[in-house]
Amino acid sequence: MSSPTAEKTMMFGLEATHDRFPSLIALRTKALEIANGASFPTRKDEEWRYTPLNLLRDSAWTPGNHAGVTAADVASAALGDFDQIILVFVNGAFSAELSSPLENEAIEILPLSSAISDGKAPRLGELAAVEESFSPVAAHFGVLKKQAMHQFAALNTASFTDGAFLRLKKNQVVDRPIQLLFLSQGANVGNCARVYVVAEEGSKGTIMETYASVGKTTQSFSNAVVEVFVEPNAFLEHVKLLKENDRATHIGLTEVHQSADCTYKNYCINFGGLTTRNDLNVNVNGQNAHTRLDGVVCLDKEQHVDNHTRLDHAQPNCESYEVYKHLLDDSATAVFNGKIFVHQDAQKTDAKQTNKAILLSNKATMNTKPQLEIFADDVKCTHGATVGALESSMEFYLQSRGIPAQEARAILVYAFAAEVIELIGHEGIRTELSKMLFTKLGVKQ
Amino acid sequence: MLEIQNLHAKVEDKEILKGINLTVNPGQIHAIMGPNGSGKSTLANIIAGKDGYEVTAGDILFEGESILEMAPDERAAVGIFLAFQYPVEIPGVSNTYFLRSAVNAIRRAREEKEMDSLSFMNMIKEKLNLLHLDNDLLKRSVNEGFSGGEKKRNEIFQMAVLEPKLAVLDETDSGLDIDALRVVADGVNALRDQDRGFLVITHYQRLLNYIVPDFVHILMDGKIVKSGGKELALQLEEKGYGWIEEEVLAKA
Numbered sequence: 001m002s003s004p005t006a007e008k009t010m011m012f013g014l015e016a017t018h019d020r021f022p023s024l025i026a027l028r029t030k031a032l033e034i035a036n037g038a039s040f041p042t043r044k045d046e047e048w049r050y051t052p053l054n055l056l057r058d059s060a061w062t063p064g065n066h067a068g069v070t071a072a073d074v075a076s077a078a079l080g081d082f083d084q085i086i087l088v089f090v091n092g093a094f095s096a097e098l099s100s101p102l103e104n105e106a107i108e109i110l111p112l113s114s115a116i117s118d119g120k121a122p123r124l125g126e127l128a129a130v131e132e133s134f135s136p137v138a139a140h141f142g143v144l145k146k147q148a149m150h151q152f153a154a155l156n157t158a159s160f161t162d163g164a165f166l167r168l169k170k171n172q173v174v175d176r177p178i179q180l181l182f183l184s185q186g187a188n189v190g191n192c193a194r195v196y197v198v199a200e201e202g203s204k205g206t207i208m209e210t211y212a213s214v215g216k217t218t219q220s221f222s223n224a225v226v227e228v229f230v231e232p233n234a235f236l237e238h239v240k241l242l243k244e245n246d247r248a249t250h251i252g253l254t255e256v257h258q259s260a261d262c263t264y265k266n267y268c269i270n271f272g273g274l275t276t277r278n279d280l281n282v283n284v285n286g287q288n289a290h291t292r293l294d295g296v297v298c299l300d301k302e303q304h305v306d307n308h309t310r311l312d313h314a315q316p317n318c319e320s321y322e323v324y325k326h327l328l329d330d331s332a333t334a335v336f337n338g339k340i341f342v343h344q345d346a347q348k349t350d351a352k353q354t355n356k357a358i359l360l361s362n363k364a365t366m367n368t369k370p371q372l373e374i375f376a377d378d379v380k381c382t383h384g385a386t387v388g389a390l391e392s393s394m395e396f397y398l399q400s401r402g403i404p405a406q407e408a409r410a411i412l413v414y415a416f417a418a419e420v421i422e423l424i425g426h427e428g429i430r431t432e433l434s435k436m437l438f439t440k441l442g443v444k445q
Numbered sequence: 446m447l448e449i450q451n452l453h454a455k456v457e458d459k460e461i462l463k464g465i466n467l468t469v470n471p472g473q474i475h476a477i478m479g480p481n482g483s484g485k486s487t488l489a490n491i492i493a494g495k496d497g498y499e500v501t502a503g504d505i506l507f508e509g510e511s512i513l514e515m516a517p518d519e520r521a522a523v524g525i526f527l528a529f530q531y532p533v534e535i536p537g538v539s540n541t542y543f544l545r546s547a548v549n550a551i552r553r554a555r556e557e558k559e560m561d562s563l564s565f566m567n568m569i570k571e572k573l574n575l576l577h578l579d580n581d582l583l584k585r586s587v588n589e590g591f592s593g594g595e596k597k598r599n600e601i602f603q604m605a606v607l608e609p610k611l612a613v614l615d616e617t618d619s620g621l622d623i624d625a626l627r628v629v630a631d632g633v634n635a636l637r638d639q640d641r642g643f644l645v646i647t648h649y650q651r652l653l654n655y656i657v658p659d660f661v662h663i664l665m666d667g668k669i670v671k672s673g674g675k676e677l678a679l680q681l682e683e684k685g686y687g688w689i690e691e692e693v694l695a696k697a
Contacts (some may be wrong), residue, residue, distance in 0.1 A: 392496065397533040397587075400493050401603060402521035403544070404553035411546060415537030415586075422537070 016382035020161065020233055021116045031157035038151035050292040050335040050367045051306040056249050059220055064091035067186060069214055071279040074098050075322040077212035078181045079436075080243060082428025085109065086179045087164055090188055090214075092191030094162045107205065108165070112194055115165035156192040156225040163194035164205060168234070174205030177239075178439030180373075181210045184220035184248065195226040199234035199262070206237040206426045211252075212272075220244065229261045232286065237265045237425050241433070243272040246301060250276045259287025260315070266326075267424055268307060269433060271440060276305045277365035283312045284320070284346075291320035298440055299332035305420045307337035313346040316376075322349070325420050326357035327413050327441075335367045342374040342381060349376065350386045353383040358390060358416055360409075410441050446471050446642050447492075447611055451503035454491055461487045463667035464503070469611065472639040476609045476678060477646045479664035482688050485646045486530060488664070489615040492644075493527035494520050507611070522554035524610030528600040528617050535587040540599070543587050544569065544606050550679075551607065572605040577630045594625030601632035612636070618652035625629055630655030650682035663689055 021028075040050040040057050047287040069090045078086055087109065088098035094111035100111040166179050182193050191307035191349050197207055211222055222244070241249060250273050258264050268278055282291055297305045311320055326334045336355045357366040390412050417437055424430040447469040454462040461484045469475050479485050491498050492505060494517035506510050512520055535543070549559040560568070573580065574690050578598060588596050598616055604612055614633070618626055633643070645656055653661070654673065661677040662669045665686070670693045681689075685690065 096531070235566050393533050394535055396495055396517060397535065398543070399517035400495075400521060400529075401547035401607065402518050402554065403546050404518045404550060404554075405516065407546065407550065408518075411538055411543075412535070415535060420538045424686075 034154035064186040064189030108167040112163035160192040160194035171202035177206040185214040190221035204235040208239040265292040294325040297326040300329035324355040329360040361397035453502035476658035526609030592621040
């Protein structure tokens with residue numbers, strides 16, 4: 001079964017990028033083998049059962065060009081208005097002119113290509129430091145390789161052209177969030193972005209990925225891999241916002257490694273796209289670590305989002321909370337698959353998982369599968385799932401106070417989803433996402 | 446202002462109200478008392494327009510117009526308010542947002558100008574002071590995690606903000622200790638005036654020690670079987686509902 005699969009992995013001009021990073025040739029050759037060797041996922045694969053990828057399989061994809069995106073496009077695509085550092089990527093290529101200045105005392109920010117390529121780092125004087133930070137990059141790529149990674153991650157490793165390298169420096173507090181804005185523009189563009197984040201010991205900050213479409217983008221495909229390392233005592237908030245147009249396909253893998261005594265909070269905000277698949281894997285490898293994995297899915301028309309989360313508690317005395325909320329209108333469909341593994345050594349784990357869905361139309365569909373596997377005997381673990389319509393008692397209560405039915409429903413669905421957004425610590429991001437949700441649902445502010 | 450005429454209603458196939466006649470005029474407080482299952486809450490819910498009840502005969506007029514075909518929000522806009530027996534918790538919606546939406550929805554329905562935030566907040570603060578309530582109430586989600594007493598106080602607060610012409614209080618005293626009961630009653634009394642009518646539904650007489658009614662009606666098996674002044678409530682307190690049942694049976 002070589003031909004269709006092999007052809008599909010060539011779709012991003014793989015030959016051209018193959019030698020771009022000489023130090024990664026061995027890794028990328030291996031990744032290409034994995035990508036080529038795997039068959040394209042179909043609905044017969046349990047992990048892809050509810051997510052059709054026909055469009056992805058049957059379309060031709062090109063890397064697209066990087067020109068023509070303006071500051072105004074960035075302003076309307078990025079989540080604003082708050083003090084932040086924005087890195088802009090157009091069809092996978094970093095745009096220095098559209099991005100904020102990258103110099104920052106508390107955090108090292110580089111386009112990934114600069115961090116990897118010898119002599120191409122923007123600050124030549126610090127090349128040694130870049131090289132030093134690169135060696136863990138290579139080591140960690142190796143970590144990802146060891147996972148039974150799905151073929152899209154392998155495709156990314158084999159063919160990414162750029163991305164971001166963020167290093168929150170030891171004991172530094174980064175007040176301004178770093179927003180990585182990945183834009184797709186043009187017809188049938190496809191690209192792979194790669195992001196590498198280290199929150200060093202005792203650091204604190206907020207990072208955000210935003211995926212958006214520009215202008216007359218027709219079909220697009222973004223295939224992202226984000227690796228996050230949270231070192232002891234670090235505190236990292238991580239927001240992923242998907243607001244691509246309704247012809248976009250997104251597949252994203254986020255692989256997180258947590259050390260002892262650290263906090264990692266991930267918020268996955270799905271407001272767009274035609275077909276989206278998010279895999280979020282969190283490996284809790286140290287004691288007393290805190291984890292939050294929260295998500296909002298707000299879809300209509302024919303939109304589809306599949307959130308797979310996997311949390312591995314490998315060490316004792318950790319707690320994790322996970323809340324995913326789904327609002328589905330028209331013929332929208334969503335999948336939630338939440339796996340929590342509590343390994344044998346992970347005594348005193350406290351893990352709570354909830355996922356809820358409100359179906360606003362008869363044609364909307366929710367597929368939910370909480371999956372707890374517990375191998376330790378002294379743990380507290382709960383999970384729950386609800387799927388339903390709006391509660392009529394709430395609707396009547398609002399109506400009895402003079403609020404017309406339609407507005408009452410909008411307020412209630414807003415409140416349902418906002419509960420997750422309100423958990424976000426960064427005020428600017430929280431406020432702007434609330435506004436987006438208000439607008440999306442047509443609620444008066 | 447409120448005229449209930451020969452009202453018959455059923456829930457699913459069960460007839461609950463079997464011909465109620467009642468008129469409430471501006472400035473009056475009417476109490477409706479009755480044993481459990483007599484139809485008190487059904488009457489309150491039908492006035493407010495809750496789904497699930499079928500009116501099989503009769504009518505409810507408010508200021509001369511039938512309200513039976515009106516949606517609950519339209520009834521609120523003409524000035525009808527129901528204080529719920531079990532106020533609903535709405536996580537994620539702050540009291541301020543909720544009340545502002547309500548006030549402005551009613552203003553839009555009346556073709557009045559919406560209130561800007563400053564005048565709205567001033568008005569809200571004034572009402573909080575009137576009822577001796579704490580500012581914290583505004584930021585909290587509607588009724589979420591409220592104690593029974595807090596929920597009922599919030600109902601009265603909403604009533605104060607919305608200034609209805611007719612307020613229906615459905616077992617507002619249920620589940621309250623005597624202190625909470627007094628706070629709620631003080632709130633109602635502060636809102637008494639010559640233009641506002643009240644329909645106070647209660648199982649027990651004790652609320653009526655604090656909210657003194659002009660008329661008391663006894664509801665049994667879907668009908669008002671006896672009406673009188675405030676002394677009727679005291680008689681009930683003393684003798685229970687049994688003697689009225691006997692009286693009704695004797696007449697039949």
